[in-house]
Amino acid sequence: MSTLTNITLKVWRQDGPDEQGRFETHQIPEIPAEASFLEMLDFLNERLVAENKEAIVFDHDCREGICGTCSLMIDGRAHGPQHGTATCQLHMRTFASGDEIVIEPWRAAAFPIIKDLMTDRAPLDRIIEAGGFITAATGGAPDANLIPIPKPVADASMDAAACIGCGACVAACPNGAANLFTGAKIAHLNLLPQGQAERFQRSEAMVETMDEYFGSCTNHGECEAACPKEISIDVIAVMNADYLKSKLKNRKSLSRT
Amino acid sequence: MSITLDSKIPEGPMADKWSNYIASQKLVNPANKRKFKIIVVGTGLAGASAAATLGELGYQVEAFTFHDSPRRAHSIAAQGGINAAKNYQGDGDSVHRLFYDTVKGGDFRAREANVHRLAEVSVNIIDQMVAQGVPFAREYGGMLSNRSFGGAQVSRTFYARGQTGQQLLIGAYQQLARQIGLGNVTLWNRTEMVDVVNIDGRCAGIVTRDLLNGEVTSHSAHAVVLATGGYGNAFYLSTNAMACNVTAAWRAHRRGAAFANPCYTQIHPTCIPQADDFQSKLTLMSESLRNDGRIWVPKNPDETRSPDQIPEADRDYYLERIYPSFGNLAPRDVSSRAAKRAVDAGQGVGPLKNGVYLDFADAISRLGLDVVWERYSNLFEMYERITGEDPRVVPMRIYPASHYTMGGLWVDYELQTTIPGLFCAGEANFSDHGANRLGASALMQGLSDGYFVLPYTMAPYLSEWLNKPIPDTSHEAFAAAEAEASDRFARYLATNGTRGPDHFHRELGKIIWDYCGMDRNKAGLEKALAEIPALHDEFQKDLNVTGSDTSVNQTLEKAARVDDFFELGMLMCQDALVREESCGGHFRSEHQTQEGEAKRDDENFAHVTAWEWSGDMAAPIEHREPLEYEVMKFQTRSYK
Numbered sequence: 001m002s003t004l005t006n007i008t009l010k011v012w013r014q015d016g017p018d019e020q021g022r023f024e025t026h027q028i029p030e031i032p033a034e035a036s037f038l039e040m041l042d043f044l045n046e047r048l049v050a051e052n053k054e055a056i057v058f059d060h061d062c063r064e065g066i067c068g069t070c071s072l073m074i075d076g077r078a079h080g081p082q083h084g085t086a087t088c089q090l091h092m093r094t095f096a097s098g099d100e101i102v103i104e105p106w107r108a109a110a111f112p113i114i115k116d117l118m119t120d121r122a123p124l125d126r127i128i129e130a131g132g133f134i135t136a137a138t139g140g141a142p143d144a145n146l147i148p149i150p151k152p153v154a155d156a157s158m159d160a161a162a163c164i165g166c167g168a169c170v171a172a173c174p175n176g177a178a179n180l181f182t183g184a185k186i187a188h189l190n191l192l193p194q195g196q197a198e199r200f201q202r203s204e205a206m207v208e209t210m211d212e213y214f215g216s217c218t219n220h221g222e223c224e225a226a227c228p229k230e231i232s233i234d235v236i237a238v239m240n241a242d243y244l245k246s247k248l249k250n251r252k253s254l255s256r257t
Numbered sequence: 258m259s260i261t262l263d264s265k266i267p268e269g270p271m272a273d274k275w276s277n278y279i280a281s282q283k284l285v286n287p288a289n290k291r292k293f294k295i296i297v298v299g300t301g302l303a304g305a306s307a308a309a310t311l312g313e314l315g316y317q318v319e320a321f322t323f324h325d326s327p328r329r330a331h332s333i334a335a336q337g338g339i340n341a342a343k344n345y346q347g348d349g350d351s352v353h354r355l356f357y358d359t360v361k362g363g364d365f366r367a368r369e370a371n372v373h374r375l376a377e378v379s380v381n382i383i384d385q386m387v388a389q390g391v392p393f394a395r396e397y398g399g400m401l402s403n404r405s406f407g408g409a410q411v412s413r414t415f416y417a418r419g420q421t422g423q424q425l426l427i428g429a430y431q432q433l434a435r436q437i438g439l440g441n442v443t444l445w446n447r448t449e450m451v452d453v454v455n456i457d458g459r460c461a462g463i464v465t466r467d468l469l470n471g472e473v474t475s476h477s478a479h480a481v482v483l484a485t486g487g488y489g490n491a492f493y494l495s496t497n498a499m500a501c502n503v504t505a506a507w508r509a510h511r512r513g514a515a516f517a518n519p520c521y522t523q524i525h526p527t528c529i530p531q532a533d534d535f536q537s538k539l540t541l542m543s544e545s546l547r548n549d550g551r552i553w554v555p556k557n558p559d560e561t562r563s564p565d566q567i568p569e570a571d572r573d574y575y576l577e578r579i580y581p582s583f584g585n586l587a588p589r590d591v592s593s594r595a596a597k598r599a600v601d602a603g604q605g606v607g608p609l610k611n612g613v614y615l616d617f618a619d620a621i622s623r624l625g626l627d628v629v630w631e632r633y634s635n636l637f638e639m640y641e642r643i644t645g646e647d648p649r650v651v652p653m654r655i656y657p658a659s660h661y662t663m664g665g666l667w668v669d670y671e672l673q674t675t676i677p678g679l680f681c682a683g684e685a686n687f688s689d690h691g692a693n694r695l696g697a698s699a700l701m702q703g704l705s706d707g708y709f710v711l712p713y714t715m716a717p718y719l720s721e722w723l724n725k726p727i728p729d730t731s732h733e734a735f736a737a738a739e740a741e742a743s744d745r746f747a748r749y750l751a752t753n754g755t756r757g758p759d760h761f762h763r764e765l766g767k768i769i770w771d772y773c774g775m776d777r778n779k780a781g782l783e784k785a786l787a788e789i790p791a792l793h794d795e796f797q798k799d800l801n802v803t804g805s806d807t808s809v810n811q812t813l814e815k816a817a818r819v820d821d822f823f824e825l826g827m828l829m830c831q832d833a834l835v836r837e838e839s840c841g842g843h844f845r846s847e848h849q850t851q852e853g854e855a856k857r858d859d860e861n862f863a864h865v866t867a868w869e870w871s872g873d874m875a876a877p878i879e880h881r882e883p884l885e886y887e888v889m890k891f892q893t894r895s896y897k
Contacts, residue, residue, distance in 0.1 A: 016808055034532035036643075042537055042759070045812075049757035054804040055812050059325065062498040063538050065639065066423055067329045082642075089642045114469060115809045122446070125326050129438035133431035134390040138310040138708050141381070141388035145345060148399025149392075158392040158417060161424060165328055189390050 002033040004092050008100040009044065011056055014113050021113070023102075033093040037080065038063060038070065040092060041103075057116040065089040065228060068164030071171070072117060073104040078168035078226040086166060086228035106171035110178070110213045121167045123213035124181060131205035132185045134194050147193050160187035160238075162229040169223035175215035180223035182210045183235035190242055200246035207243045260515050260869045262882040265669040266370040271888045272352075275374040278670070279713055283720040290315035293719050296463055296478040298450045298505055300327030302422075302700060303683025304484030305429035306707030312436035314712060319476060320433065320442050323449040323468060323500065323814075328430045331486060331498040332703060335422025336543035336636065338404060338414035339386075339700040341379040346403050350411040352376045359698065360889050362408040362588055363663070363691020364841035364857060366521070368865070369886055370670060371688045378709040379701050383415055385708060389428040393417050406696040407544055408588040408896075414697045419543055419635045425700055429707070449814065451742045453481065453509045453679060454735050456728045460678035464738045466746070468814065471806040473743050475735035479722055480678045480715055483509060484707065487662035487684040489522065491822045491829065492774065493766020495659035496528055496541040502818035503825045506666050506685050511824075514674040515867035515880060517667035517687035519825065520833035523694055523842045524775050525660030526592035529643055529653075530612035539658040540643055542615070543636055544696040547585045549620035549629060550653065552576050552596075554613050558603030564614055564652050575599055579852075583896040590693045590842050590855070591896055593657035597775050598853065600656065612654035621649065657775060661699060663690040663842065664832070667867040667882070671714035672706060675867075680715060682706035687865070692841025746806055749816040754799030758816040761796045765789065765819070769826045773833050778846045782834040786827065790875065793823040824874045831868070831877060838862045859891045 007028040014021035031040050038060050045055035061069040065086040072087045074080035080090045095101065103117065111119040149157075161184070169180035186203055189195035195202070217236060224233045267278040285293065293316050297308040300322040308320040324330060342355040356376040360367055383401070387393065393415050394402040403412040417424040436442040445465065452464040454475065462477035485505035489495040510516045527542045553574045555567055575595055577584045587595070596613050605611050621629050626649065630637070637648045644654070665687040672680050672688070683703040690698065728734070772785035796819070804810040839848040839855035840862070848856045863886075869878040 032533045032535060035535040036537070039535045039537050043535060046757055046759055049801055049803050049812055050755070052801070052803055054810075055757075057809050057811055061324070061329055061500050062331060062334045064334050064540050065642070066420065067331070067333050067498065069324065069329050084638075085642055089639070091643065091645070093645055118809060121325060125328075125434065125437075128431060128434040133435040134388065135435065136385065136388040136390075136432070137313055138306075138385060138432075138712065139381070141384035144343070144383045144387040144393075145400050147387075149395055150399050151395045151397050154392050154395040157390075158394075158424075161392050161417075161427065162420065164423070165326065188392065192390050192392065194388055194390050 004031050004033055004095060005029060005097045007031060007095065010100065010102045012104045013056065013116050016115060017112050031092055033091070035092045036063065036088065037074070037090040037092065038088050057118045059118050060088055063088040066164060068166035071106050071119065071166055071168070073106065073171060075102050078106070078171040079228050084228060084230045086164070106167055108170045108176040109215070110170065110176060111167060124165055124167060124178065126213065127178065127182055127206050127209050128185065130209035131198070131202035132189070134189060135198060149193060153191055157188050157191040160184045160191070160231060160235050163231055164229055166228065168226045168228060170214065172222040172226035173215065174220055174222065175218055177217040178210050178214040179217040179236045179239065180227060180231060180233060182206055183239035184231050186242060187235040187238040190238065199242065200249045203239065203242040204246040204250055207239065260675050260867070260880055262515070262667065262675070262867055262880055263669060264368060264882060265671055267670065271369065271373050274370050275377055282713060283717040285716050285720050285723070287315055289723055291317060292723065293317065294319065294478040295715070296321065296476055296481045297484060298463065298482065299330065299484035299486060300324070300430070300433065301330035301332035301484060301486060301683060302426055302429055302703030303707040304330070304482070305426065305433045306704050307482055307484060307682055307711045308442050309429060309432035309436050310708055310712045312441035318436070318442040319445065319478070321445045321448050321450055321465060323447060325446055327433055327444065328427060330426060331501055332426045332700065333423045334498065335700050336419045336541065337406065337545040338416035338421045338697040339382065339425065340406065340413050340697040341383045341415060341701065342376055342413060343380055343383060345401060346412045348411045350413050354411065355379060355413065357889065358409050359689070359695060360691065361894060362693055362695040364693050364855070364894055365691065365859065365863065365886070365889065365891055366840050366884065367689055367691030368884060369888060374710065375689050375702060375705050378705045381709055382701060382704045386425060386428050389432060391417060391424045391428045404545055404548055405586065407547065407586045407592070408695040416545065419545070419633065422700060425704065429704070450505045451508060451817070452738045453512045453676070454738045455512055455676055456732055456734050458677065460676045461728050461732070462730065462735065464735065464742050466742065469809055471746070471808070471810070473739050475730035475739055477727065477729045477735070479719055479727055480680060482680045482682060482711060483666065483685050484682040485685045487665065488825055489659045489662050491766065491826050492659040492770045493763050494531065494536060494539050494770070496525060496539050499538060502821065504818050504821045506681070507821040507825055509666060509674065509676065509679060511870050512676065513870070514676050514679060515667040515869055516664070516828060517865050517867040518664035518832065519829045519868070520773065520836060520843050521663035521692045521841060522659060522829070523589060523661040523663060524593045524657040526589055526596055526657050527615060527655045528658035528660070529640065530607055530609065530656040540639070541658070541660060542640060542653065542655060544589070546615060546633060546636060549632065550585065550615040550617050551619055552585055552613055552615055554599045554604040554606060564606070564616070573604070580896045587896045588693060588695065593775060594844060596657055607654045612656045614652040615655045616652035617648060618652070661694055663687065663692060663694055667865070671717070672711055673718065678718060680711060682711055692843055746813060746817065749800060749802045749813055750806060752797070752800040752802065754801045756799050757801055757812060758819045761792065761800065762815070762819045762822065764792055765822060765826055768792070769829060773830050776844055776846055777833050779834065782830045785830045786834070789823060789826050789830070796820070796823065827874045828868055828877055832866055835879065836862060836866065857893070
């Protein structure tokens, strides 16, 4: 089992949403290569508490790369250097002895910092509340095999549905846009036969709610590169196409009423 | 509050009980539903589906989660799938068979009527989730695909790659989000429940702590649902998420809710072994891998060759050898103990010799790499991220870890605890899995409770309170509970000792794992019952929590949760001590067959043990609910 030595951490500390932030430097003399990145922060936090200092606040939970809670900018990259990997699944073997590692919170206008490395990502929930669902009241569903779904369609929908809602796409985007997140949800639901009834209403409501909180997409593609679930920016094309159609179709249906 | 355990099992033949119940229960008419306020704590599968459905029906719902978003709840991490008696494969499945498998899998320690209802509504769950847009795996013809899981001889498990829990939770979360958007449900995020308040013998509401600013607040309601998950983190190392804890259920227990079968904990056979002392949690590798992976250890404990160099003759495929008819798909408790025996015998593999191999070489040569990759790619990738090894080339190393807790708050058929008006759903209750849960049944139970049971079974209680005033948060009981909670948090901050809560959690977890883990005995349990209070004393004197109670303080949150794990740990050991038999996940080494299998004692222990809080963690009060089997006959569980 190998060990890393002499790691220097520069960690963002900020006491509250309206406080001035600063970088704090900490040394990690020794850490096993098997340890995860967050376990290294746990270790540092235990040491800080033992020194009667306040532990560094960071969001994390499942540590299996699926809940989407963890959210660190590591050396300026959302979720760090390993492709397709959430912060919690990043292990120290990715780094080398003597490395200096800079740790920051998500940086986006829509995600205000709560404390240290913790941010408020509630606008993502607002987008889902606006239309990221299929209206299906409990109890009235037809038999699950009544509507066959071709495997390629189910697979494409699942590819988009894999989004963990971490917000790395927003943090990576120079414009702070949430198009990958919103596009993934729209593609997940709009590709399925069950999602057709509300397809255009959904597309319009979600995109316009997104625009209330987030910046605009200018096709940098940083979101796809940062996404821990490797969701393709094709979903943004699906979203844009459906949004455009929705503006026509929804207007037509309005004029009929 | 004195405790009576009335299970309220409806009359009639087993297959008719639930429909009889629905036909004869009291209802709340649609216009009256908005007069009732219901609090739902927790937004995992059970909580989100309950809150969404109750909101949809017209009740005023307030949903609480300590996460930033309901979608973070740990249901999301379930990988393998969800069972349902659809019989889409035409392989002989039926509601009765799912019921039978679940009671048998639970080692005859579950309540038959609850399990039958679970099997009945399982088919509705799949319909519901597909309608909501869950992209379950499909065959080329467009029909739903199934796989098989441990403890069953049919393929009834529906799945969405290795992310079934995620897709189901997102489905339920989206329904909840819709209700939030419509204003039918109010969401309180980053808000942790810290107490239950009872007034005049019924649950009147809860006390919460705002995790952003430490503010302690009261919330009153006609009824409260706890859907707050299991207590597997009592072991410190488990597959649970870091924040999973017992506080909500435990605080309810301290206020009068009986806690049932705390010693029934599930140790999942296929987790990645611990790699070092820094380890904060263990990661599960879905049991579905056992469909195609073969489990083995070298026959020779001193084996030094790499696994691909070890010839067949020197390998022991111990599950296939001991349990030929179920083989690598033997149930979780049986597989876990077999792995422990192999490692204890020195045959463990890996740098710390603390695992067994789960080998895909045969599956890859039989099916081709593409097919195996299609089925398990995300699990293989996850394994490689954690261990740095590629399971396509080197066999996986796995070992059992704490994963799920069958015990929980005692509930009757209506999922009501011993506190009237306080309901409990999902993993947090004890009701459906007996002493061992079968794979792909947790998602089923969470969604069953939330979508299809609570919306019916809460109505009779609520209907009694129609147009009657209920106490609001100005009642002195709320003020008293708030003061108690504030004092508790202030005390953690003021202890000014030398060790943080993680230190105590690790030490406590080690005691519980060593003496109340996979293998238990009287001497060990008595030792744990002496060591836990001693460590708790140290915790009370030497705890160090830095920071303040006016902004986010994760150290303080942790301290409160660890405090409750101490008391729960005591109850787990007490429960394991009085249950002088082996059943399911509870294995007492004094009670085993000559082959080392669990030996049940149906004569003396065919009951649920429900514990009442006495005010002293060393002296809980024992109550029993006898388990009467109308349909099933006791039999020794054999998977040979």
